[in-house]
Amino acid sequence: MAKSSEPKTQNFRRILTATRKHIVRNKWLSIASIIVISLTFIIATSMIGLVIISSRTISAFEKKAQVMIFFENDSAEEDILSLQDELEQLDMTESVEYISKEEALEIYKEDFEDDEALVESVTSDALPPSLGIRAKNIDEIPDIIKYCNKLKENSDNNIEEIMYFKDVIDTLRGISRVIRIGGGILVAALSAISIVLILITIGFNINAHKSEIEVMQLVGSTNNYIRIPFLLEGAFYGFVGSAISISILLLIWYGSIYLIQNNELFIFISQTFKEIGMSYLKEFNFIFIGSTIVAEIAAGTIIGSASSLIAIWKYLK
Numbered sequence: 001m002a003k004s005s006e007p008k009t010q011n012f013r014r015i016l017t018a019t020r021k022h023i024v025r026n027k028w029l030s031i032a033s034i035i036v037i038s039l040t041f042i043i044a045t046s047m048i049g050l051v052i053i054s055s056r057t058i059s060a061f062e063k064k065a066q067v068m069i070f071f072e073n074d075s076a077e078e079d080i081l082s083l084q085d086e087l088e089q090l091d092m093t094e095s096v097e098y099i100s101k102e103e104a105l106e107i108y109k110e111d112f113e114d115d116e117a118l119v120e121s122v123t124s125d126a127l128p129p130s131l132g133i134r135a136k137n138i139d140e141i142p143d144i145i146k147y148c149n150k151l152k153e154n155s156d157n158n159i160e161e162i163m164y165f166k167d168v169i170d171t172l173r174g175i176s177r178v179i180r181i182g183g184g185i186l187v188a189a190l191s192a193i194s195i196v197l198i199l200i201t202i203g204f205n206i207n208a209h210k211s212e213i214e215v216m217q218l219v220g221s222t223n224n225y226i227r228i229p230f231l232l233e234g235a236f237y238g239f240v241g242s243a244i245s246i247s248i249l250l251l252i253w254y255g256s257i258y259l260i261q262n263n264e265l266f267i268f269i270s271q272t273f274k275e276i277g278m279s280y281l282k283e284f285n286f287i288f289i290g291s292t293i294v295a296e297i298a299a300g301t302i303i304g305s306a307s308s309l310i311a312i313w314k315y316l317k
Helices: 002-025 027-063 077-088 101-111 116-120 138-153 166-208 210-218 223-259 264-275 286-315
Strands: 067-071 093-099 130-135 159-164
Touching (some): 002 027, 002 223, 027 223, 027 286, 077 093, 130 138, 138 159, 166 223, 166 286
Antiparallel strands (some): 067 130, 093 130
16 A cells, blocks of 8 residues: 555655746746736735725615705604604605614714724714605605705704715715726736736746656656646746735735724724624634635636646647
């Protein structure tokens, strides 16, 4: 049993030795391939992250009330509920939610739970009661706004302010579209450069070892034995490049989070991530970090291996 496994072990060592020689032989091309793959994955991962965050943010805004009516602090609850009934009777409204001052305070505490001083400084008296309106169709929102403005003109309704979130959603959609299109083009271009560089690097190595390959074929070496070192070479470039990229991104991200922890910006970021269901981004989360590293390195290794297969098919007949 030991004798049968010994040749396999020797073959594996020879393959690894050959792979190492290939990488070292054209070290500058190898380094260039790894650098370009790293840049590609840094940009691609950043763009994908931005698209996911913007999409989640848009969904969060769309799930909330599209129109908010804020009332004066001393408004009677029965008057607000009466107005709620009136708005619910409209054909263009899907739902109308009443938020009392106490409920507004609870929402405020949840949103800003990371800043105790901010939470303790606010009481329910400082927050106005409100009605949140959702339209059956987003195109009917302008009509709802007109109706609410007419209600505001009547001083008996005690309406203090009307807020409309469609502009925010439209802006976010525009930003998300630019990120998707611009990021997609940039990532596609860098991916093509990465693949071409790996092709060139492996092509150089195949040509440099042509005489050696011919001898190996003459003495009966299998095609797999000849090809595997070149396949591993491409996988190595993808593995190292993607590992470098995710290491840089995680270091920058969590380093930035650490630096702004005592800043008002952190409160805004924390609140946003909580609302879109991505709280793990504001703290060191082992599951998120582990799964991200595995996914990134797996993708890099697959791309590197695929590029090698193309090079082998093209240069190694």
